[in-house]
Amino acid sequence: MNVIVAGAGPGARYLMTEQLRETLKAADVVISSVHFDGIIKGHLKLGISDTIKYIEAHKNERKNVIVLASGDTGFYSIAQTISRQVPKEVNLRFLCGISSMQYFVARMGMSYADMKLVSLHGRGGSIVPHVCYNKKVFSLTGGDNKVDDILRELVAFGLGDVKVSIGERLSMRDERITRDTAANLLNRKFSSLAVMIIENKNARDPLIPLRDGDFVRGKAPMTKEAVRELSAFELGIMPGETVYDIGAGTGAMTCTLALRARENFVYAIEKDREAFEIAGNNMKRLGIKNIKLVFGEAPSDEMKDFPPADKVFVGGSSGNLREIVTLVLRKNPKAEILVTAVTMETITEAFALFKGMGMEISSRLVSVSDAHKLGRYHLMRAENPVYLIKGVPKEA
Numbered sequence: 001m002n003v004i005v006a007g008a009g010p011g012a013r014y015l016m017t018e019q020l021r022e023t024l025k026a027a028d029v030v031i032s033s034v035h036f037d038g039i040i041k042g043h044l045k046l047g048i049s050d051t052i053k054y055i056e057a058h059k060n061e062r063k064n065v066i067v068l069a070s071g072d073t074g075f076y077s078i079a080q081t082i083s084r085q086v087p088k089e090v091n092l093r094f095l096c097g098i099s100s101m102q103y104f105v106a107r108m109g110m111s112y113a114d115m116k117l118v119s120l121h122g123r124g125g126s127i128v129p130h131v132c133y134n135k136k137v138f139s140l141t142g143g144d145n146k147v148d149d150i151l152r153e154l155v156a157f158g159l160g161d162v163k164v165s166i167g168e169r170l171s172m173r174d175e176r177i178t179r180d181t182a183a184n185l186l187n188r189k190f191s192s193l194a195v196m197i198i199e200n201k202n203a204r205d206p207l208i209p210l211r212d213g214d215f216v217r218g219k220a221p222m223t224k225e226a227v228r229e230l231s232a233f234e235l236g237i238m239p240g241e242t243v244y245d246i247g248a249g250t251g252a253m254t255c256t257l258a259l260r261a262r263e264n265f266v267y268a269i270e271k272d273r274e275a276f277e278i279a280g281n282n283m284k285r286l287g288i289k290n291i292k293l294v295f296g297e298a299p300s301d302e303m304k305d306f307p308p309a310d311k312v313f314v315g316g317s318s319g320n321l322r323e324i325v326t327l328v329l330r331k332n333p334k335a336e337i338l339v340t341a342v343t344m345e346t347i348t349e350a351f352a353l354f355k356g357m358g359m360e361i362s363s364r365l366v367s368v369s370d371a372h373k374l375g376r377y378h379l380m381r382a383e384n385p386v387y388l389i390k391g392v393p394k395e396a
Contacts (some may be wrong), residue, residue, distance in 0.1 A: 001058060001090050003065045005079045007097020008074040010031070012171035015098050019183065024066060032068035043068070046076050072099035076119035081341040099197050100205045101138050104167045104214050107171055107177065108197060112138065115197075120145035126265070127198065128157045128337045129290035132208045133262045134323045137198045147190035152196070157289045159250075163199040166190055168195065170317055204287045206259040211384075215252045215282050220275035222250040227340065228384050232256050234364065234388055235311045235338050239263040246298045247316025251279030255288045257313060265290050267306040271297040284341045299327040303348055308332035322353055325391070329357070334393055341387045354391035364388045 004023060009015035024030065030043040031051050046054060051067055058065075062389070073079035086092055105112045116134035120127060121142035127150050130137045141147050154162060160183030168176045168191040169221055178185065182198075212225045231253070235346040237243055245254040248270040258266045268291060268315045271277040276295045283291050294302040297318055308331040317324055321339065328335050337359075339350040354361045367388055369380040 001055065001061055001065060003055060003067060003082075004085060004088050004093045004094070004095055005069055005077075005082055006095035007074075007077070007079075007099070008068040008070065010071060010100045010103050010171040011099045013197045015103070015171055017095070017097060019095065020095055026064055027066045028063040028163060029065045030068065031065065033070070037226065042208055048081055050056075052077075053083065055082075055086055055090060059089045067086045069097070070100070072097045072102070075099040075101060075117075075304045076121065089149070100140070100167070100170050103170055104140065104165075104195050104197065107167065107170075108165055110197070111301055112134070120150070124291075125323070126153060128153060128159065129265065129329065130264050131159055131162060131198050131200050131203070131317035132287070132289045133203055133259075135200055136205045137196075137200075139196045139198070141194050141196060146192055147194050147196060150196065151186050151351050157187055158284065159200065159289065160186075165197040165199075166194055167196075168194045170195065178284070193335070202287055203356050204259075205260045210256055210259070210286070212252070215250050215255075216285075217250050217273060218278050220250045220272065220278050221316070223253040223340065224368065225382055227388075229254050230366055231313060231338055231340060231388055232260055234362075234390055235336060237261050237311050242267070242307055244268070244303075244312040244313065244328065245307060245316070246303075248293060249275050249315060251282040251291075251293070253313060253315055254279060254291055255283060255286060257311075258283075258290050260286050260309075262290065264333055265292055267291075267303075267309070268293045269296055269298050269300070269303050269381065271295070288296060299323050303327065306331075306377055309335050311335070312337040315364040317346075321349055325357065326351060329393065334395065336393075337391045339389045339391075342384050347387050350387075350389040350391075357393075359391035359393055362390045362392075365373070 006020050031046050032043045038393055069077045069079055079094055115136040116130050118130050119140040121140040127139055162182050164182050164185055165179045170281050240263045241261055242264050243257045243261045243266045245257055245266055245268040248254045248268040254266055254268040269280055280293055296302040312328050312335055339346045367385045368384040371378040372381045382396050
């Protein structure tokens, strides 16, 4: 069997490539979704799982089968799923098409050279982290992330002033393009067949480091700049990972972690009311919004609602380190945990706890001194040394 997965464009027949038109003439079977009703005659209307089953059942037949994919095969397409699951006996090829992203960006007179491209169609996740750190974001929508849902989330996270362009039923006769701020579009109704371009002129560059002077501190404890950077390095946070910050303090470490987890969220908890409010204000002032901060003492009921973490920073455990680690590993047995400690008691407890749980342990002692001017001279003033103690489950 020969199978060609072909990008059929946004929907209108005139946007199908000439190569696809010629290939369709030689097809024995054409498979597509209902998206192409009225455009392709005599095709089998099958979902992705049934398409795979059909190919499996007929893999030894001498047939030319075309599977039509919406848009382009290389842009969040069913093509990748098919390529992973078709039997090895099948001769598989791909034909490119015009994606809804290409079409919509052209309609808006924009370029996608500097645009973050994401898909929330039938996926989990959130648009908020992407909008925080990119001036322009294109997103496919659908499933649990329809346009209405995305607009509500943007407004809820203080991004109501971003400019949003929405394209519905692109290339169809009833195509509609709407453009306004997220807040102004909040109560409008939109089609489930839609794409979005979101522009945030205040997007933050996640590669610019945060300095101690960027934060309002008050009386709340704050992890110092060098320790923050080294801690984030030790955890090795990837952009799409879920991260916890236990004992957020001023939010300085929380914000540092959020810059690294820039395609996901940091879930932070703080028990001191003044520190909690300072942390929230720092996050708002710095425009770092991929953070979900709760008030409480870990591991409280609020923390139990956090999703499983990939990486965890413990800056303050209030004597509950064992309970915190137990909860983290119950949610994700592969989670990596970093504890900072300045007292011998916490150091001893962290080592004993990680060892007792069969975790691989690594540690680093950080001693930082900064220069301070004294008359004509500069003298080094040392900060308290800090231990970074990391526990990694052996099966990870």
